[in-house]
Amino acid sequence: MSIGIFDSGLGGLTIVRALREKYPKEKMIYYGDTLRVPYGEKKPEELIHLAERITVFLMEQGAQLIVDACNTTSALALDLLREKYGHEVEIIGVVEPGAARAAALAKAQVGLMATQATVNSGAYQRKIFSRRSDLDVHSMACPQLVPFIESGDLSSYPLQEALEAYLEPLLKEQMDVLIMGCTHYPLLRPMIERIVGEGVLLVDPGKEVVNSIVRYPGGDHGASICYTSSDAQDFAKKADLLVPDHGFGTFVTYDLLEER
Amino acid sequence: MSIGIFDSGLGGLTIVRALREKYPKEKMIYYGDTLRVPYGEKKPEELIHLAERITVFLMEQGAQLIVDACNTTSALALDLLREKYGHEVEIIGVVEPGAARAAALAKAQVGLMATQATVNSGAYQRKIFSRRSDLDVHSMACPQLVPFIESGDLSSYPLQEALEAYLEPLLKEQMDVLIMGCTHYPLLRPMIERIVGEGVLLVDPGKEVVNSIVRYPGGDHGASICYTSSDAQDFAKKADLLVPDHGFGTFVTYDLLEER
Structure with a gap:
């Protein structure tokens, strides 16, 4: 049991910080799609596809609560994600x-x-x-x-x-x-x-989103992990700079869109 | 009892034609917002407001089925219109x-x-x-x-x-x-x-939309009327040209956004 959080880049780390106040020892899995940031200029069809791919990945990693920390995909894809996966995981967004x-x-x-x-x-x-x-x-x-x-x-x-x-x-x-x-x-x-x-x-x-969690009871206290679609070292450095208390120890480069 | 249909301009008259095949003698009330056409470049907040104003107007005119013939407002406003007015009227869109x-x-x-x-x-x-x-x-x-x-x-x-x-x-x-x-x-x-x-x-x-009508039983056979927010004579002339079998006899200029 763990919480999956995704965003186009680093911004969602501020939500991780807020989530840790509510679930202090929870395992967090973050996906920052820094290879494709910014999301704000992309077409809806691309954004919906990306949000779905990331959601499925986080579910495969065991997430039982998924927080769409990105306003753009929350605006465009959340209804669809809930319709398709809402029976398996709780999915919340920021909009x-x-x-x-x-x-x-x-x-x-x-x-x-x-x-x-x-x-x-x-x-x-x-x-x-x-x-x-x-x-x-x-x-x-x-x-x-x-x-x-x-x-x-x-x-x-x-x-x-x-x-x-x-x-x-x-x-x-x-x-x-x-x-x-x-x-x-x-x-x-x-x-x-x-x-x-x-x-x-x-x-x-992002501050309001934590209060909108309804079903998630909290659970395992595993080690958190932070994925990025671009360079993990670079991501970690910027994360330390922008959100020093992000709490992640492990950063991994993983591009979801590469052929698996 | 009557059917309200709205669009940014004349295009929705093709849907009136299709509706008449299903409800041949029904009273139809059309609102074409030709003063503000095209809708496609406007901001969502403006489009949602316009669609709501027109919907309320058509309800006031006695419409019990409202067809949002405009793809743009169907895409942006339909969920909201149904949430707010769906208990009083059936509202369908084209998307x-x-x-x-x-x-x-x-x-x-x-x-x-x-x-x-x-x-x-x-x-x-x-x-x-x-x-x-x-x-x-x-x-x-x-x-x-x-x-x-x-x-x-x-x-x-x-x-x-x-x-x-x-x-x-x-x-x-x-x-x-x-x-x-x-x-x-x-x-x-x-x-x-x-x-x-x-x-x-x-x-x-627009051809599919007529099949998506669920609740409307059909009723009164009153005289249909076509409103436009710009010049009624000009609208009638173009309507005759583009959709010759539109079936309206009365065209009235009425701008919803003018202070009543």
């Missing part, structure tokens, strides 16, 4: 808990920053409108952010400039809540807070 | 029956031509993969086609050139089925057939 939190907090105007694919899927918008049809949602695709963060950059001037340009239109719409709709963005939280100011409440869907 | 038909016919490679918003929503891809995970789906957004058709052009050389450019990559993928994933596209069927040849089966989701 629904994030949207629920935003709908609970918002006064009138919700800002959504996310990848292009997440924005275009309409998943956040549907989940918010189904709870609160009085709200307006203003979405902004932020394609430049993930590459900055995956390169280890959380503070450069070009990054800040890009972030300001993305957030300005949302500030003009007088958003009172901002969803950080990509698992990478909370790593920029201090910079985002500086730009939007105190009047805007930030929603981190 | 699910279209995807089901494609999954039933396809050998290996499915081509999907649709608006940008429909492609990006991932709705067709999910519905196909949930039925057949052995299939590949190749999607192509065709943003230039709707404006041609709404202007009444079904045969010009620039239109044919655009269509060939859109279909070529799908032919390269050796699609054996092609979904005409926008209610406008079946009006180009002869041209599409010429380009793809006999080896490719065409799926017209």
Whole structure:
């Protein structure tokens, strides 16, 4: 028994950290598809296929709870994954808990920053409108952010400039809540807070996701393992830098899409 | 008792025609949002709002069956519309029956031509993969086609050139089925057939949708009425040209988004 977590890259490690607070000694299996990051510009058909391949891999590794830590695949593939594999494993994603939190907090105007694919899927918008049809949602695709963060950059001037340009239109719409709709963005939280100011409440869907676990009882205390589709040493180095308390001791390079 | 049908423009009139075969004397209420056509480039939050406004309007007009004839809003808003209004009216869309038909016919490679918003929503891809995970789906957004058709052009050389450019990559993928994933596209069927040849089966989701009606018993035989958000005379003229047997006698200009 173990928890499988996947993301396009390193961002999902922040969710691993949150999961460890709830299940301190649990075996965690992480899959970071760093060979194909960023996911946000890919076509839905490719994203759905990737999410399914990774889900099946994590099930084969014994995962009985699977956390789709990636907003993009949560938006596009979660319904399908649950339909096909939900009878065998509990599968949770970040969009629904994030949207629920935003709908609970918002006064009138919700800002959504996310990848292009997440924005275009309409998943956040549907989940918010189904709870609160009085709200307006203003979405902004932020394609430049993930590459900055995956390169280890959380503070450069070009990054800040890009972030300001993305957030300005949302500030003009007088958003009172901002969803950080990509698992990478909370790593920029201090910079985002500086730009939007105190009047805007930030929603981190990754923080909400742990509360949405329903069935998983917890179990074996095996050794956690972290897979990446690109270079494992490089992944480990960046993981130490971005999420120092990730808790993984073993990093393995494994590309799911290679012929087995 | 009556059937409400809506679309971004004129394309949905082909579905009215099909509905009349099943319910010959039924009162039909059509809403064509020609003021805002094309829908395919709009943001999900706007599309979901528009679809909800139109649905509520049709319910107010007494519709007890609502057909979302627009692929784009079927892809983005149908789940939400059913969740919110499904207990009061039967609501059906074109994506699910279209995807089901494609999954039933396809050998290996499915081509999907649709608006940008429909492609990006991932709705067709999910519905196909949930039925057949052995299939590949190749999607192509065709943003230039709707404006041609709404202007009444079904045969010009620039239109044919655009269509060939859109279909070529799908032919390269050796699609054996092609979904005409926008209610406008079946009006180009002869041209599409010429380009793809006999080896490719065409799926017209609008033809499948009538078979997906479950609850509606049929009823009153009142006078049908056609609303458009732009000029009613112009709409009537184009309707006569594109779908001569549309069957509407009354055309009314009514913009839902104007303050009532």
